[in-house]
Amino acid sequence: MNSNSTDPIEPSPPPQTGNNDAPAVPSPRTDPDYQPDWRHKWFEQDCVEVARAADKSAKAEELSELTKDPFVSLLFKAHFSEPTSEARSAPKWASRARDTEQVAHIIEAMVVADYSTEEIAKEFGTDKINIEAYEKIFFDVRPYLQFRGYLKTLCFGKRGHCALQVAFNRGYAGVEEVVLRHKVKRNRDLKESLSVLIGRVEDAVFAREDNNMASSKIDLEWLLRLSQISALNQLPYLQDREKEKPLTPQQELFKKATANLSPGKQEIAAILVSNFCHQAQRLAIQFLMRRTVSGSAQQNAQNGSDPVNDAWDAFESAARELESENGHRAAS
Amino acid sequence: MESKQQRPKRRDAAQRRLRRRRLFITAAISSVPPENYAPNDAAALALGSMNEAKWAYKQAKRRELVRSQSEETRGDAFVKDSSTPIRIARPNRVLSRLNRSPTFPPLVPEEVKIESVFLNEILGMLRSYAGNIPPHQLLDALATASGISWENCAEILLGYELVAHPIPPGHIRATRAARAFRNRYRDGRTRYSTWSVDTGPGRLEGDWAYFDEEDLEALPPEIIIPKRLKRRDYLTNYVIESDGAVLDVYGAAKLRPLFRHPFPQKFSPLVLGALLRNVIP
Numbered sequence: 157m158n159s160n161s162t163d164p165i166e167p168s169p170p171p172q173t174g175n176n177d178a179p180a181v182p183s184p185r186t187d188p189d190y191q192p193d194w195r196h197k198w199f200e201q202d203c204v205e206v207a208r209a210a211d212k213s214a215k216a217e218e219l220s221e222l223t224k225d226p227f228v229s230l231l232f233k234a235h236f237s238e239p240t241s242e243a244r245s246a247p248k249w250a251s252r253a254r255d256t257e258q259v260a261h262i263i264e265a266m267v268v269a270d271y272s273t274e275e276i277a278k279e280f281g282t283d284k285i286n287i288e289a290y291e292k293i294f295f296d297v298r299p300y301l302q303f304r305g306y307l308k309t310l311c312f313g314k315r316g317h318c319a320l321q322v323a324f325n326r327g328y329a330g331v332e333e334v335v336l337r338h339k340v341k342r343n344r345d346l347k348e349s350l351s352v353l354i355g356r357v358e359d360a361v362f363a364r365e366d367n368n369m370a371s372s373k374i375d376l377e378w379l380l381r382l383s384q385i386s387a388l389n390q391l392p393y394l395q396d397r398e399k400e401k402p403l404t405p406q407q408e409l410f411k412k413a414t415a416n417l418s419p420g421k422q423e424i425a426a427i428l429v430s431n432f433c434h435q436a437q438r439l440a441i442q443f444l445m446r447r448t449v450s451g452s453a454q455q456n457a458q459n460g461s462d463p464v465n466d467a468w469d470a471f472e473s474a475a476r477e478l479e480s481e482n483g484h485r486a487a488s
Numbered sequence: 489m490e491s492k493q494q495r496p497k498r499r500d501a502a503q504r505r506l507r508r509r510r511l512f513i514t515a516a517i518s519s520v521p522p523e524n525y526a527p528n529d530a531a532a533l534a535l536g537s538m539n540e541a542k543w544a545y546k547q548a549k550r551r552e553l554v555r556s557q558s559e560e561t562r563g564d565a566f567v568k569d570s571s572t573p574i575r576i577a578r579p580n581r582v583l584s585r586l587n588r589s590p591t592f593p594p595l596v597p598e599e600v601k602i603e604s605v606f607l608n609e610i611l612g613m614l615r616s617y618a619g620n621i622p623p624h625q626l627l628d629a630l631a632t633a634s635g636i637s638w639e640n641c642a643e644i645l646l647g648y649e650l651v652a653h654p655i656p657p658g659h660i661r662a663t664r665a666a667r668a669f670r671n672r673y674r675d676g677r678t679r680y681s682t683w684s685v686d687t688g689p690g691r692l693e694g695d696w697a698y699f700d701e702e703d704l705e706a707l708p709p710e711i712i713i714p715k716r717l718k719r720r721d722y723l724t725n726y727v728i729e730s731d732g733a734v735l736d737v738y739g740a741a742k743l744r745p746l747f748r749h750p751f752p753q754k755f756s757p758l759v760l761g762a763l764l765r766n767v768i769p
Contacts, residue, residue, distance in 0.1 A: 200640045203607060207647025235607040244606065251605040251635060318526070334523045350513070353522040356530030363527055381535040 181225065183299075184306040192310070193294045198224060199231045206236070227292040246289035249282065253290050262335055263287065264295050265319035268307065269331040279336065312366045325362050326355065334359075354385070509541075516545045520552045543720075547700075550683065573693035576725075578736050579745035581717075588749055589708030592756045593673075593726075594733050595624060595666040602633040607644075610634055614650055623651040624663045624758065631667070638664050662757035665709070672707050673697050673726060680723065683740070694725040698740060708735070708749060717746045732756070 184190040191197065202219045209215035216236040220229050234247045253259045259280070266276045273291070277284045291298060300306055310316060311324040322330045332338050333352060361378070403411065414422045516533060525533060525548045532544035604610055610633045614626055621629075623645070631641040642655040676697030683698045684691075699707060700721045707724075721740040726733060732753040737746045753759065 196635075200636050203636065204640050204643045204647070207644040209647075212648075248605055254635060255605075337521070337523055349517045349522050353513070353517060353525065353530050353534055356522065356525050356527050357534050360527035360531035378531065378535050385534075 184303055188306075190300075190306065192297045192315075195225060195228050195231070195293050195296065198228050199235075199293075202228070202232060203235070227289075231293060246283075246285050247293065249286035250290040250293050253286075254294050260290075260294070261317050261319040263290055264297075264317075265323040265331050265335045267291060267295055267297055268301070268311065268320055268323035269328045270301055271328070271331070308366075321363065321366075322359060325359060330355070357382070512541060512545075516541075516548075520545070520548045524548055524552050526551070550679075573691045575693045576738070576743060577745055578725075578727075579738070579747050581747040583711070583713075583747050583749045587712035587714070589711040590662075590757065591665045591669050591708040591710075592662060592732075592751050592758075593666050593669040593708075594728075594751060594753075595663055595756065595758065596628045596670060597625065598670060599674075600629050600632040602629060605634065607634055607636075611644075611648055611650070614645075615648075618650050623653075623655055624659050626650055627655055627660065628663050628667055631664070659758055669708060672703070673724075676703065676707070676724065692725075694727065694736075697724050697726070698722070699724060704737070711749065714747075719746070722746070 180186065182190055182194050206212050206215045206219065216232070220232045220236070230243075231247055234244045253263060262279070263276055266279070273284045273287045276287045280287070297307075297310065307324055311320040319331075319335045322334045326334070333355070364375070410426070414425050417425065513533060522530070525544065529544035529548050532540040533548075536544065602610055602613055604613070610630060614629060617629070618626065626645055627638065627641055630636070630645060631638045634641070636644070638660050639657075642651075642660055645651045646654055676699050677695070680696045680698035684696075698721065701718065704722050704724070705711060705713065717737075719739040719741065723738045723740050723743065725736040725738070727736060732755075733751045735749040735751070737749065738744060739746055
C-alpha cells in the first residue's frame with residue numbers, strides 16, 4: 157500500500173473504471189444516510205459475487221481489475237491473492253483494530269476531533285499507513301468533518317458511542333481529557349479537577365438533549381444546582397430529597413375526587429376541605445366526586461346520551477368502587 | 489431575639505452541608521480521576537442526592553478497576569487462587585418460559601480459534617472443518633473471524649460449497665444472538681474477576697460473570713426480570729447440563745440466589761424451527 161497514493165484529507169477519488177454500472181462513490185452530499193464503512197460494504201458485495209461465480213479465481217481477478225475504488229481493490233487483493241506480507245499488514249492492522257472495540261472507538265473519536273493521522277499513529281505506536289487504512293476501510297469521515305449536521309447523526313446514531321459523542325461535543329480538548337486521559341505532570345488542585353467533573357456533567361446534559369428526552373423534575377433540580385454552582389461558585393448540598401409521605405385514605409379519596417380540577421382549584425378545594433370537621437370533609441369530598449361525575453355526564457349529553465341516567469349510573473358505580481376500596485358507606 | 493439565635497445555626501448547617509459535599513467529591517475524585525466518570529455518574533456526583541452520589545462513585549470505581557488492569561493480568565489473581573472453590577447454593581426459582589430470552593448460547597463454541605483475518609485463509613481452514621461441524625458453526629467461525637456481515641457470510645459459504653443448502657435466516661439470527669451472548673459473557677467474566685479481587689468473596693466454583701442491571705438485560709436480549717428480583721448488579725454462573733445450559737443469577741451485593749434462566753436443548757431455535765416446519769408445512 158502506498159501511503160502517498162491517496163491523500164487522507166481529500167475526499168475519495170471518483171471511480172476510475174470503464175465500468176458504467178459501477179455505483180458512484182457515496183458521500184453525505186449524495187446520501188443523507190452515508191455509511192463511513194462503505195468501502196468494506198463494497199468489498200463484502202464483491203466477495204459474494206466471487207462466491208456465486210463458477211470460476212472464482214477469474215471473477216476475483218476481474219473484480220480487482222475493474223476497481224471502483226483503489227482501496228477496495230487493495231483490500232480485495234489482500235484477501236484473495238497472495239501479495240507480500242507488507243501489502244497485507246495495513247489491512248490486517250485495520251481489521252484487528254476494528255475487532256478490538258476500544259481501539260476502534262479511540263481512533264474514531266480522534267478522527268472526529270480532527271487529529272492528524274500522524275498524531276493518531278503516535279498514540280498507538282504504529283505506522284501512519286495503518287491508521288490511513290483503518291480510516292479508508294471503516295471510518296471514511298475525515299473529508300466531511302465540517303458537516304456538523306451529518307457528524308451529529310453519526311455520533312449520536314446507531315453507530316455512535318460515548319467517545320464519539322465526547323469528540324463531537326468537546327472536540328480536541330475533550331478527547332485529550334476524556335478519551336486519551338493525558339494527565340498533567342503536576343498534581344491537580346481541586347478547582348481544576350472540579351472543572352473536569354463539570355465538563356462531564358455538561359456531557360450528561362447534552363446527552364439528555366440529544367436523546368430528545370422531555371424536560372422533567374430532574375432537569376429542574378439539575379438547573380437549580382448548576383445555577384448554584386455558577387452563581388455562588390459553590391457545590392450544591394449533598395442531601396437526600398425528603399421522601400414523600402404515603403397518603404391517608406381520606407387524602408387519596410380527595411386526590412381522586414379532584415383529579416379533573418386544575419392545580420389552582422385543587423389547592424382552593426384542599427384549603428376549604430381542611431377547615432371542615434371530619435364528617436363534613438367526607439360529605440364535601442362526596443360532593444366533589446358528584447361534580448366530577450356529572451361533568452363527564454354533560455360531555456355524554458353532548459354526544460346524545462341521557463345525562464341524568466348516565467350521571468347517576470356513573471356516580472353509583474364510582475360510589476360502589478369507593479365503598480369497596482375504603483370500607484365506608486360512600487353511596488349512602 | 490429568637491431569630492437572631494437561629495440564624496447562625498442555619499448558617500452552620502448550610503456550611504456543614506457544603507463541606508460534606510466538598511469532602512465527598514474531593515475523596516471521590518482523588519480516588520477515581522474525574523474524566524473517568526460517565527456523564528450521568530458525574531452529574532449524580534456533582535448534582536445528585538447523597539445516595540445517587542455514592543452510587544455514582546461506586547460505579548466509577550468499579551469501572552476504573554476493570555479498566556486499569558492490563559488484559560494479561562485481568563482475572564489472574566482469581567485464576568491463580570489455588571484454594572478449594574466455594575460451592576454456592578443454586579437458585580430455586582426458574583424464570584417462566586414467557587419471561588425467558590429466545591437466545592440459545594450453546595449453539596456456538598466459547599471462542600473461535602482462527603487467527604487470520606483474510607478470507608482465502610479463513611475459507612481454507614473452514615474447508616478442513618467442513619464435514620465435522622454443523623453449518624451454523626461454520627457460519628459463526630467465518631463471520632467472527634472475517635468481520636463480514638452474517639448474511640453475506642452465509643452466501644459465501646454456500647458459494648464456496650462449504651454448506652450444501654442455504655442457511656435459513658432464522659438460523660443466522662439465532663447463531664448471531666448466541667455469539668453476541670458469548671461475547672457479552674466474556675466481558676462479564678472479566679468484570680467478575682476484577683470484582684472478586686476487589687470484594688474478595690473467595691474462589692467460587694463455576695463460570696462466573698458480573699453484570700449491572702442494563703448489561704444483564706442485554707445479555708440474553710428480551711429477558712424479563714420480575715420486579716421483585718431486580719437488583720442494581722448481578723453475578724451469574726453459566727452451568728452446562730445434560731439438557732442444554734442454565735444461567736444462574738445471583739444478587740451481587742449479598743450473593744443471594746435469585747433465579748435460573750434455562751436454555752434447554754428442546755427449545756434450541758434450530759431444533760424448534762425444524763419441528764415447527766414439520767408441524768406447519
